[in-house]
Amino acid sequence: MRQDPVLVSPLLLILLLFVLGVLTPPDVTIDRLLPVAPALAAALWPVVPTLLLGLACLLGVALYAVATSDPSLWFTAGAISAVTAAAAYASHLRLQREATLTEVRTVADTTQNVLLRPIPRRVGPLEIATLYQTPTPHARIGGDFYALADTRHGIRLVIGDVRGKGLPALVVAAALLGSFREAAYEATDLTQLAKRLEATLLRGDATALAQGDPAELFATAVLVEIPRHGSHATIFSCGHPPPLLARHGNIDTLDTDDPAPPLNLGSLLTTPCHPQRFAFRAGDHLLLYTDGVTETRDATGAFFPLATWAQEQLTTAPRQVLNNLHHALLKHSGNNLNDDIAAIAIRKTA
Template structure:
């Protein structure tokens, strides 16, 4: 309930600042002004039912009813004073539309409340699946980006996680084949395993084997709806506590990008490793790349939703070139700029889930002591 109340408070604050909320009053004022200034045979007052009808889309039940009465009472008084039956018909129309508008406002508020509940649950689910990643672990700055392709969605088949273990900082980022709730369930199974096995597995191949076993069990318990094989691609990296290198294990995933001194290098594995849940079919040989990682280096992990983003002409987003030319000073700035440029490149039509992790070796933050 706390998450729901927080979401509703933010939503109400946004609504209060929306100038559209004044449109019913503005419409009422314009119609009233024209009614007073024009001759009686030009019945602008017949447009007054539009004001409560408009209010139903943006106002509460009470406010909609109040505006309807504001429109109705002067018209009724005018009709009774002048015994004008035509104006009484207008008053009847205002009353009928006001009642319908009040009911419509009630239904709208119910649906908005339901939507707030659904979004609060989705936000809570995302926080459980995609646990917050720390901004800094020792000398490493970390930033994340997650964009779900489905409209209004908060989660999808892409995933990431971090674990500060005795073996060092371990990160995973991946993409479950397929979409929908089954993909989310598979991502949840992988992440649940990672958060446990990352602390116990002695090396990255053993960690990858644990992930494969967990996915296989999940796949057996919840078979895919079609006959195709279900799997996930993933990249697992490890930054040891004492060492100027990073270990990378890519399970069929797009290669991470290493940015060093303005140059970008794709970390391609010398030998392929099987995607998660395919080790039983193509073998369980996992190969780890060990790459130097020193002060100022930046490692970017991403899903194929980034590189497969197309522009109006069908051209893919040139991530490697973009990364080499970016001037972002931190991982968070890099991902903010990447988000903006992806939206610009696709003209706002991102049609796949996107997940990114950026890590940079930066100087340790020192807190000055008392003078």
């Protein structure tokens, strides 16, 4: 009750009715409102306390009826008995539903931890933080995805966004994450890694993944490889929004000169695409994100100005960067985020 004072409201209601009963004239039957107390308790308390509260109200009314010889009070006592019985049953049903909801949310949390495995805060020379937000308050997972693999080739990351929403998008995201976690350790470069992800969506079970037309099955993604030593990193974009690089207060948009199409649309290429190297030195910040960030709109329909925001904010620790980003997105949208949002903030320390 210290954590949630609302839990004492049934008792406060009884106290209020008692005070009103003392202050009002005898012909004002405040006691007839007493059945409201156990009804309110059913929404807040377990079964036994709800029953005890109703019995206490019933006993008080019965004793008062005997003391005053007022036969009308017995009607109030009958109403309290009926409402208390119904309230106890309602409390029982509520507890059952809460237990079921808890189990469902536990399964959802476990599923998210399996799919979106927590990324360590520190990997080699990198400080890392992640952000994942779904538009549905009780949802835990969606079509955005990210992962990290610490391989002999370097620290490899992927962040992406599956076309569509709901279960089909989740199934595709799970398939791509499984493919990345296996291929990241074997592929010699990001081009080969991207081909492995592409192959995941080109297999014969693509129809099952898409739960519809395989031609509509695709995902955008960006792959990053950061060696443990050296001052350069590599990026390979598959139709994904470009990462932002912050260095000494300047923001660079890492638009690749040779971008690839989204995964599963590689057949549209006439020439192969190649990764692009960029300087990534100690003190530099890197922000990877999905289009849910840049496509967040305000009341006038204006998109969130990510580059402008990053100019001032992409200078602190990665966790603080993403906390500030989440707060800024909520403020910009008026607490109305309507798309999945994923982001990874990285700071190189050595």
